Amino acid sequence: MALLAVEDVTRRFGGIVALTDVSLALEKGEIVGLIGPNGAGKTTLFNLITRLYRPNSGCILFDGKDLTRTPAYRIVRLGIARTFQNVVLFQNMTVLENLLVGAHSQLRPFSERRGRKQAVEMLEYLKLGDLGERLPGGLPFGTLKRVELARALVAKPTLLLLDEPAGGLNHEEVGELAEVIRRLRRDFDLTILLVEHHMQLVMSVCDRVHVLNFGRKIAEGTPAEVQANPDVIEAYLGAETVDAA
Amino acid sequence: MRRWASPVLQGLVLAAAVVLIVLLPRFTSEFRLGQFTYVGIYFIALLGLNILTGYNGQISLGHAAFMAIGGYTAAILILGQKGFELAGHDPAQVIPEHGMRALFTIPIAGLVTGVIGYLFGLPALRLAAVSLALATLAVAVSFPALAKRFEHLTGGGGGLSLPLPHAPFGWDISTPHWLYYEAWVTAAILFVVAWLLVRGRVGRAWRAIRDGEIAAVSSGVSPAVYKTLAFGISAAYAGVAGALFAIQVSYINPDTFPVTLSILLLASVVIGGLSSLSGVIVGALVLEFLPIYAQAPPVLHLNFAKQAGPVVFGFVLMVIVLLVPGGMASLIRRITRPLTAALARKA
């Protein structure tokens, strides 16, 4: 059984149809890419999976359980954690406290000490070791992205949703990120859904890739297959000509 | 190194504050002592309001109404039906027959007000910040009229006079001294409770919701649970403060807790410092003494009109908001930082 199964999901915002009958499935342990031009509906799909939005139709099954009936705050308890495209950290809380909020679903009233220990270990794992007492404000963007990743990981998810983790990173950092993502899967037994515009990263870490365009799924396959798909090339070229106009 | 220096300093300041509060009755007149009792009472109300507004980001302009509910709960329980009849009132059936010792009414007042606050928090969940401020203001505005209307519970516009409280258990101290200790021991207990709440999982959930509700939800924090919890606890604190206030003045009427008090409470939280528990003590001192000194500045030997109080209060608030957005707590932190750093270097 697929770990995550999105089935015929449609979501409208007023007159805009952000997603039309989209289906996709993730097997346990996979790293799956989700790509598509701007406005294709990638972030919307994340927001549906994490129940920040509700689909107009279709259903989303995680471990066989229908998520459309689950309140948003329970999603992480089921084992789904995410990062945000535009980095959303708690600005008036230290980096360590940000992680402790991430571990909210893991902490019990008297497990504060254990929670802190695990958060500190996670900071060290992601090479953020000495930033625990710092506030997010003023830290470089790449570092903030890693803090957000750390906050998602301390929730001990089985499925990790990454929304453009390479956005705003320099060339070297993107190279590191590819290594980090592969290590994450190994070290934490993760299944990962990755939204990314950085094609090199997608091609180097993903087992399979789904492509969205204008809210519809237009292709799916291995990175090589998708790259050679004429519809995909068309969608990206089309998007570029629109951008240029 | 630096990590321990700040807690040590905090501990020292706290210890000094406790010693000062314990010793104060020896050095001061009973009149002054009464003023410091009010400081303790405001301290409790401001702790609660800071939990709601400072830590959780929900603005309440209705806390005077929660204090009033606590005050009336205490007054009603202290009098009982017998007390109402003695004072010539016609008591409602729900009121217990016999009066209760004042001290025991305080936790009950907190509980009753807490439950009411929690229930108020449920519909408030649907309101954005500004609408919530207005909704709570509406409660504070309408409370006096409601209190007058339900005469069988509140004694109507004439209010309820309470018997003068005495120290219990045959303790041989004067009434002002007893009231002072009663207020400050309660304040100390509630300070510790607030501190325990704020520093752990619950406090982080409150602050996370304040800083970003979507990221908080995605981290597993339920805004409904934690926002209503903050409302309930905050109201309970206000209720306890209101009960102590009514006991302190031995009287309560619909205007004991006016709308202006709601506004001054919020202003004092901001002056002390949002989401700072120690700043609350500054807020409480300001709330009690600023209006008094504004009216008659002690060094200048002037005597202004009664209206000077609110004006100066407003002015101080404006200065704080513009120059020290973190309130007095952040100012004090900024001043003591070199000291902490020096301590840490020595070690």
Ligand SMILES: Nc1ncnc2c1ncn2[C@@H]1O[C@H](COP(=O)(O)OP(=O)(O)OP(=O)(O)O)[C@@H](O)[C@H]1O
């Ligand atoms: N909350 C919302 N209200 C209205 N429209 C929305 C909302 N969220 C998304 N949309 C619309 O849905 C469409 C898909 O947006 P989405 O953010 O999912 O795209 P995306 O694939 O993540 O794009 P990008 O690569 O730029 O991040 C867009 O047209 C967007 O304007």
Ligand SMILES: [Mg+2]
């Ligand atoms: Mg997006």
